[in-house]
Amino acid sequence: MSSLYSFPNVHQAYHAHVYYDADTEAEADVIYQTASASSLPIDLGRFHRKCVGPHPKWSFQIAFDKNAFDEVMAWLEDHRGDLTVFLHGVTGDDYVDHTDHVGWLGKSVALRLDIFKPKS
Structure with a gap:
């Protein structure tokens, strides 16, 4: 199935990470609470008030599959x-x-990729 977005729907599963900081935390919390209360077929991750993994900003994760x-x-x-x-x-x-399998809604930011070891 093609997507309305520039990012193609070609994988079985996806993660979306919503980025925020101290100035936008309240806005992110509204999105988080709205997603939590929605009927979307998602798994909602923790609301991190710190940088986690390769993410250069605070974030929360939304996991979903290709059907959603x-x-x-x-x-x-x-x-x-x-x-x-x-x-x-x-x-x-x-x-x-x-x-390689990335897309952005909004402004892209550089990830901290040094935490990953490329597979040979």
Whole structure:
């Protein structure tokens, strides 16, 4: 199935990371609570008030599968406001997932990729 977004729906699973900081935490919390109360077919991760993994900003994760892709992407676009959302496929290769299988809603930011070891 093709997507309405420049990021193609070609993976079995996805993670979307909503980025925020101290100045936008309240806006992110509204998105988090709204997602939590929604009927979206998602798994909602923790609301981190620190940088986690390769993410250079505070974030929370929304996990979903390819069948929910269009619905979740449309929901994120409608609810993210000015916040950036980093999207990546989940294939089992973290380095490739965070470098080659990526998309952005909003302004992209550099990830801390040195935590990953590329698979040979």
